[in-house]
Amino acid sequence: MKLLVTGANGQVGYELVRSLMPLGEVVALTRGDCDLTRPEAIARAIGAHKPDVIVNAAAYTAVDRAESEEDLATRINGEAPRALALAARSVGALLLHYSTDYVFDGDKDTPWDETDPVSPLNAYGRSKLAGERAIMASGADFIILRTTWVFAARGANFVRTMLRLGRERETLKVVADQFGAPTWARNIADASAHVVMAVQRERAEGRFASEVLHLASQGQTSWHGFATEIYAEFGRQRPGAVLRVRAVEPIPSSEYPTSARRPANSRLDCSRLASRFGIRLPPWRDALARCLEEIGEN
Numbered sequence: 001m002k003l004l005v006t007g008a009n010g011q012v013g014y015e016l017v018r019s020l021m022p023l024g025e026v027v028a029l030t031r032g033d034c035d036l037t038r039p040e041a042i043a044r045a046i047g048a049h050k051p052d053v054i055v056n057a058a059a060y061t062a063v064d065r066a067e068s069e070e071d072l073a074t075r076i077n078g079e080a081p082r083a084l085a086l087a088a089r090s091v092g093a094l095l096l097h098y099s100t101d102y103v104f105d106g107d108k109d110t111p112w113d114e115t116d117p118v119s120p121l122n123a124y125g126r127s128k129l130a131g132e133r134a135i136m137a138s139g140a141d142f143i144i145l146r147t148t149w150v151f152a153a154r155g156a157n158f159v160r161t162m163l164r165l166g167r168e169r170e171t172l173k174v175v176a177d178q179f180g181a182p183t184w185a186r187n188i189a190d191a192s193a194h195v196v197m198a199v200q201r202e203r204a205e206g207r208f209a210s211e212v213l214h215l216a217s218q219g220q221t222s223w224h225g226f227a228t229e230i231y232a233e234f235g236r237q238r239p240g241a242v243l244r245v246r247a248v249e250p251i252p253s254s255e256y257p258t259s260a261r262r263p264a265n266s267r268l269d270c271s272r273l274a275s276r277f278g279i280r281l282p283p284w285r286d287a288l289a290r291c292l293e294e295i296g297e298n
Contacts, residue, residue, distance in 0.1 A: 001200065002027065004051035004093075006034055006084070007058030011152040012098065015189035016057055023193060027051060031058070036080035037072070046087035053196055054088050055096045056081060063102070063124045064259040070123040078130030085138035094141045094199055096192060099212070101148040101180065103129045106263020113269040114146075114212050122260035132212065141203065143195055144212040145188075145273075148266050149226075152185035153294040158223070162230045163295070166245040176224035176250030180266030181216040184287035191215055191279050198277050213276070214268040217284035224250040226284075233289050237296060 001024030007013040008028035017028045027049050034045045036058050046054065060066065060076040081097055088095040102125035103118040120126045135142050151159040159182075165172055202208035221229070227248050234243065253262065274280050281287070 001025070001053065002049065002051045003053045003055060003196070004046070004049050005029065005055045005057060006036070007031075007056070010057055010059075011150060011155040011157060011185040012188050013057035014154060015152070015186045016055055016192060019186075019189035019193040020055070020196070023196060024052075036076045039079065039083035042080060042083040043087050046084070046091060046093070050091050051093050053094045053096065053200070054084055055192065055196070056084055057098060059098065060124070060127065063122065066123040066127065067259040070127065073123055073127040074130055077124075077127035078134060081131035082134035082138060085135045085140040085142060088142075089138060089140040094143070094196070094203065095135065096196060097131065097135055097142060097144045098188075099132050099144050099146045100125065100128045101146060101266040101268055102263065103132065103146065104263055104266075106178075106265045108265055111267040111269040112214070112265070114214060114272055121263060124260060136210075141208060142210045143199060145192065145195070145215045146212065146268060147183050147188055147215045148268055149180045149182045150185055150188065151182055151288070151291060153291050158182070158226065159230055159288070159291060160295075162227050163234065166231060166234075166243040168244060170244050171247045171249065172227065172245055173249045173251045173256070174224040174227045175253050175256050176222045177252050178262055178264050178266065179220055179222050181218070181220050181268065182226050182284040182288060183215070183217045183281065184291050186291075187217065187281045187287055188215060191281060194279055195277055211276070213273045214270045215273055215279075215281065216268045216270055217281045217287055219283045219285065220267050221284065222250075224248065229285060229288060230292070233285075233292055237289070237292055
């Protein structure tokens with residue numbers, strides 16, 4: 001099996017290369033190898049490699065900047081997935097694509113399932129929804145995995161930001177009225193490898209159906225709860241290490257204005273994924289502990 005990964009230098013892409021290697025030959029493409037702002041480059045790359053599976057981990061992820069760069073965000077998150085899906089169809093490949101909880105408006109008390117109506121609050125969410133719809137309309141075989149609050153031992157993410165701020169400041173104020181499930185990039189990649197194996201069996205047996213599915217850690221917390229646990233787990237793992245931070249104060253979203261509105265409820269119901277593929281990610285605290293261990297090792 002030949003598997004092509006876009007965004008191979010990103011948080012999820014980096015982990016995917018490792019997770020997918022046992023399945024076959026992995027072609028890892030970075031932005032320099034395949035510019036997602038140029039559909040012709042996408043078609044050329046797929047045509048040259050003729051993969052059996054395309055895993056699209058490339059995305060525009062600057063949520064606040066997308067408010068002033070919506071055209072660029074839509075080109076990368078909406079138009080590029082269309083080009084990837086059409087190229088996948090042309091070579092008979094499966095397309096595995098990642099989307100986001102931000103396709104929802106957050107105005108619900110229970111976790112979001114795949115049948116809930118979508119209504120993005122911000123430009124980033126609109127761009128990702130455009131990508132979902134383009135893939136669905138392409139005629140390609142696809143799986144779209146919506147995930148949430150992604151963190152990793154590398155790259156720009158909440159965990160690494162909190163560790164940096166914890167060394168610089170004594171007091172932090174963190175939003176406490178937005179809720180979700182922090183999800184480790186490595187868990188996403190490992191689950192993706194499992195999905196690819198299962199789907200390729202389904203395709204070979206003629207029983208495959210394209211689908212949008214939710215993939216997130218078990219449990220839930222707020223950004224404030226996440227930050228608090230980051231420092232608590234850091235202290236448990238490295239009792240001799242010194243952080244300046246002494247207090248993490250909970251604040252409402254209104255006291256931390258951002259260019260892009262965020263959904264208050266980003267929790268995802270992942271029962272459909274579990275039913276089809278038998279996948280349940282670990283609790284987010286367990287994943288955080290493993291990620292911090294990796295950061296400490298490095």
